[in-house]
Amino acid sequence: MAVHATESEPPVPAEAAAGVEDLNPYHIARRQFDHAAQYIPELKAGLVEFLKRPDQVIIVEFPIQTHDGNVRNFVGYRVLHSTVRGPGKGGIRYHPDVTLDEVRALASWMTWKCAVMDVPFGGAKGGVVCNPKQLTKDDLRMITRRFIADLGENIGPNTDIPAPDVNTSAETMAWIYDTYHMMHPGENNLPVVTGKPVDIGGSLGRREATARGCLFCTQRALERGLVSALDSVRGATVVVQGYGNAGSIAAQLFAEAGARIIAVSDSRGGIANPDGLDWAAALKHKRLTGSVVGLPNAQVVSNEELLTLPCDILVPAALENVIRGDNAADIKARLVAEAANGPTTPDADRILFERGIPVLPDILANAGGVTVSYFEWVQNIENEQWDEEEVNGKLLVKMNRATDAVINEQARINQSLDELKAQREDRGIEGDALKPVDLRMAAYVLAIRRVAEVTLKRGIWP
Numbered sequence: 001m002a003v004h005a006t007e008s009e010p011p012v013p014a015e016a017a018a019g020v021e022d023l024n025p026y027h028i029a030r031r032q033f034d035h036a037a038q039y040i041p042e043l044k045a046g047l048v049e050f051l052k053r054p055d056q057v058i059i060v061e062f063p064i065q066t067h068d069g070n071v072r073n074f075v076g077y078r079v080l081h082s083t084v085r086g087p088g089k090g091g092i093r094y095h096p097d098v099t100l101d102e103v104r105a106l107a108s109w110m111t112w113k114c115a116v117m118d119v120p121f122g123g124a125k126g127g128v129v130c131n132p133k134q135l136t137k138d139d140l141r142m143i144t145r146r147f148i149a150d151l152g153e154n155i156g157p158n159t160d161i162p163a164p165d166v167n168t169s170a171e172t173m174a175w176i177y178d179t180y181h182m183m184h185p186g187e188n189n190l191p192v193v194t195g196k197p198v199d200i201g202g203s204l205g206r207r208e209a210t211a212r213g214c215l216f217c218t219q220r221a222l223e224r225g226l227v228s229a230l231d232s233v234r235g236a237t238v239v240v241q242g243y244g245n246a247g248s249i250a251a252q253l254f255a256e257a258g259a260r261i262i263a264v265s266d267s268r269g270g271i272a273n274p275d276g277l278d279w280a281a282a283l284k285h286k287r288l289t290g291s292v293v294g295l296p297n298a299q300v301v302s303n304e305e306l307l308t309l310p311c312d313i314l315v316p317a318a319l320e321n322v323i324r325g326d327n328a329a330d331i332k333a334r335l336v337a338e339a340a341n342g343p344t345t346p347d348a349d350r351i352l353f354e355r356g357i358p359v360l361p362d363i364l365a366n367a368g369g370v371t372v373s374y375f376e377w378v379q380n381i382e383n384e385q386w387d388e389e390e391v392n393g394k395l396l397v398k399m400n401r402a403t404d405a406v407i408n409e410q411a412r413i414n415q416s417l418d419e420l421k422a423q424r425e426d427r428g429i430e431g432d433a434l435k436p437v438d439l440r441m442a443a444y445v446l447a448i449r450r451v452a453e454v455t456l457k458r459g460i461w462p
Helices: 025-037 045-052 100-117 137-154 170-183 209-223 245-256 279-289 303-307 346-354 368-382 388-415 417-426 439-458
Strands: 056-065 071-080 088-095 122-129 160-164 237-241 260-266 269-272 299-301 311-316 333-337
Touching: 025 045, 025 100, 025 346, 025 439, 045 439, 056 100, 056 137, 071 100, 071 137, 088 100, 088 137, 088 170, 088 368, 100 122, 100 368, 100 388, 100 439, 122 137, 122 160, 137 170, 160 170, 160 368, 209 245, 209 333, 209 368, 209 388, 237 245, 237 303, 245 260, 245 279, 245 311, 260 279, 260 303, 269 303, 368 388, 388 417, 388 439
Parallel strands: 088 122, 088 160, 237 260, 237 311, 311 333
Antiparallel strands: 056 071, 071 122, 260 269, 269 299
16 A cells, blocks of 8 residues: 655644653654754745655555464555655664654655765665564565565665665565565666675675764764864774664774774663773674673663763664653763664754764764665666775765765854844744754755755756
8 A cells, every 4th residue: 555645744742742852753853854944045835845745655564474373464664755866765674663653754864864975865764563583584584575575666776775774684685686586587686675695786895884884974073173182083982872783883893993892782781891892792792692781891781871971972873762852961972973863852962962062963974874775786787896995985985075064064054044044034934043053953954955956956747
């Protein structure tokens, strides 16, 4: 069943109106967009509404006979937010808490992420409501094949290109490719999905790309003077919240760059050692026991405590909404680098900005994955395979350019507030008073302007 985005603006939830923070990711995404759009007074109201809404929302429901012999029904979502700058691009996650609003938010963030990185994709995202910990590999393979089959022509190398996300992997992407290939024999179907195994058209460097991009972005931001008396990750103390694929690789790469990893965590809790943790020992312990908790010579801390440990760099690398209005005042990091999607809420952004703690936003710091996915897509189309050194070199160039662009955009906006206010008054635009922006809003303004410019150059069809 395909549902097009014709819904009206969602009402403000009662709890938000009463002063309780609204943690709905779609509401957060729209709130972030609306705030950023105030700094682009030349945008007409109709264009703003078009850029904000998803192009297409697809909901599929299907049965699978699982390993225990029972027939279970599953719900899957795929949201295509924008194709203005190119095909939709975005991961597929398997998680029991997947919701349509979460997927819609993630799809919109992908649009702005691709625009910030200046790669020719729009945003998309997908998810299936399931608990992979309670399913076998065969169950997950059948769920994947049925989900992709039901999406049908709504995905494709030139329309919408999936990738890995939470609880999906290169193996999952291989199943996606094979399913699509069975439905489209005789064609070059490798570009239909990225994050594949290297021997099935995957790109070297893709597995590490999200974490490596976060490192490159952090290094560039420090070189640009974002944190006083800290111009490199070398010697910096780092806390990593979330020790899955992105988090564990981030710990490895930051450590190899000379940083000291002092705490890490997963869903069961965290561990800390101010003298430094061995990232490899923590990963081995997690693989053996299911958690980093219990690693010898490490103090046990809760996930909430871990977020508030004194450190130079905090890397949230798990799910959304971990840094919120109720704990942002306790953050003691000097810099937050978002390796996850949506880990910081708008209320927390405001508090951190007021406290002088810069946040490298997800649509920048988390963009290494989609950038190397773009490289994989190009390699598949050209039937090539680049050396890992070439992939990483191209990623470094992209991350440095994007980081510079966001930092420069923040400076431009904050130096021209009076001019922006005058432009808004000339156009009769009402709204909140314009205030200095943080890096997230700068990244949003940069991205929205880029998508808007392409929209206007292409013209409104028909």
